[in-house]
Amino acid sequence: MKIKKQGVEKIKKPSSTGSGPEEKGVIVSHHGIAVDILFESGERRMVKVKRREGHVVGDNVVVKDHRLARLPRRTELCRRDSRGSVRIVGANLDVLGVVVSPMPLPTPGYIDQAIVAARQAGLTPVLVINKGDLEGAWIFADKIMATYKEIVEVFVVSAITREGLEALEHYLGQGRSFFVGITGVGKSSLLNAICPALDLRVGELFTTGNRGCNTTTVSTLHSLPGGGELVDTPGFNEFGLVDISTEDLAGYFPGFEEAMEERCHFGDCRHRTEPGCAVSALVESGNIARERYDTYLTIFDQIQAGDARFKTRR
Ligand SMILES: Nc1nc2c(ncn2[C@@H]2O[C@H](COP(=O)(O)OP(=O)(O)O)[C@@H](O)[C@H]2O)c(=O)[nH]1
Ligand SMILES: [Mg+2]
Structure with a gap:
């Protein structure tokens, strides 16, 4: 399918008399005042929106006469950011892939919070242990497996050597997944390994430290070659829980x-x-x-x- 990119389309006031064609699509990324939409026709273009309308990646929309309407959401994934504001970070998701690595290590409680957030939102949580190629990675992986393998599906992979990727790709083929994990664990690298045509920018690992630089600035939905879709996100260094009592x-x-x-x-x-x-x-x-x-x-x-x-x- 060829993806055509065009200029930004302006949203006009709703008109009941409009007779233009109705185009259905999905928001693949949000850029503040415009959203990038992949239409069912295969065309992809930007449509202007108001910030406060609160559209997010994964939203199904209908565009008619330059007016965008959002369809009801099947699931909503929310998080609380470091300032305490609640944000919906993705819509119509099936799986939350919690990506961790031996370097940088997950912050304490990160995995549990992400699992709680996924379950609360009706998503299936899975654990992806990346950087299995690093020396000593198995000590880390064994510990995580011992703690979680009875509870959620766990994949041990390496974006570099491609170890374990086939099983992960197969799993992701079932629906729409969203990857979270702190900056530098290799979310973008994994997506690149699964989808080489994308060539996403990947943070450089500092030679002296164990932190990666984050180069993903906006959540983006990608179709995977083996089926399914995956959202690459900027690192969520915390996963503040929302609306949970x-x-x-x-x-x-x-x-x-x-x-x-x-x-x-x-x-x-x-x-x-x-x-x-x-x-x-x-x-x-x-x-x-x-x-x-x-x-x-x-x-x-x-x-x-x-x-x-x-x-x-x-
Ligand atoms: N050794 C090793 N390094 C990796 C692997 N995956 C990613 N990296 C490195 O980790 C750094 C951060 O990767 P990136 O994909 O930007 O992480 P993100 O912030 O989670 O998107 C980069 O320097 C990658 O080259 C892996 O499987 N093994
Ligand atoms: Mg990234």
């Missing part, structure tokens, strides 16, 4: 699944100091790792502290 957290928390089935003595148990708590019992018996439980408590406290403040910012 302290009572719902445990239900989404990775590793608490068994405890949720067993049920606690109190129906409104928050799994901290309450007697007869199924989570605490599993922590005591070693079935829930202490580390993981501590992450739960940390996130719980953050939600509790942030609840009032963040609710008013939406």
Whole structure:
């Protein structure tokens, strides 16, 4: 399919008398005052929008008489940025690929927060451990596998050697995925490896340090050669949770699944100091790792502290 790029189309006031053709498409990237749309015809062009209309990558739209209307969303992935504002970062997604690497290491709690965010939004979380080619990468990968392989699908890959990529490509072929991960883990490199025609810019790894430079500045939806679509995003160094209450957290928390089935003595148990708590019992018996439980408590406290403040910012 040939993709044609044209100039920016201006949005005019809605007109009920307009009789132009209706064109359906999907937003592949958002540039503030314009969105880049891939139309069903295969044509791709920019259409002007107002910032506050809140369109995001993955939105299905209809353009008629230079007017853009957004269709209802199947899923919405939100995050809270470092200033506390809630942002919808992608629409109509199926899978959240949480990309991690042995260098740079994920920040504490990052994986768990991303899994909670995915589940809350109705997306399937998967873990992608990149840079499997680095020396000692297997020590890191084994630790992550031991913690998560019973809970989510885990892929160990290398964007450089292409190890493990085939299985990942096959998995991504099933729908629309969104990659998150801190800057420098290799999200753009993975997309380049899967889709060589793209030639995305990749950050240089500093020779002295372990941080990559981020060169992705806007989330962009790409069609994959083996099927499926993937959104490459600028690094999300934190994954602030949105609209989640302290009572719902445990239900989404990775590793608490068994405890949720067993049920606690109190129906409104928050799994901290309450007697007869199924989570605490599993922590005591070693079935829930202490580390993981501590992450739960940390996130719980953050939600509790942030609840009032963040609710008013939406
Ligand atoms: N050794 C190794 N380096 C990688 C791999 N994938 C990416 N890198 C390097 O990591 C740095 C950051 O990559 P980039 O794709 O920009 O990361 P992003 O910020 O997550 O998009 C670059 O220097 C890449 O060359 C990999 O599988 N193995
Ligand atoms: Mg990038």
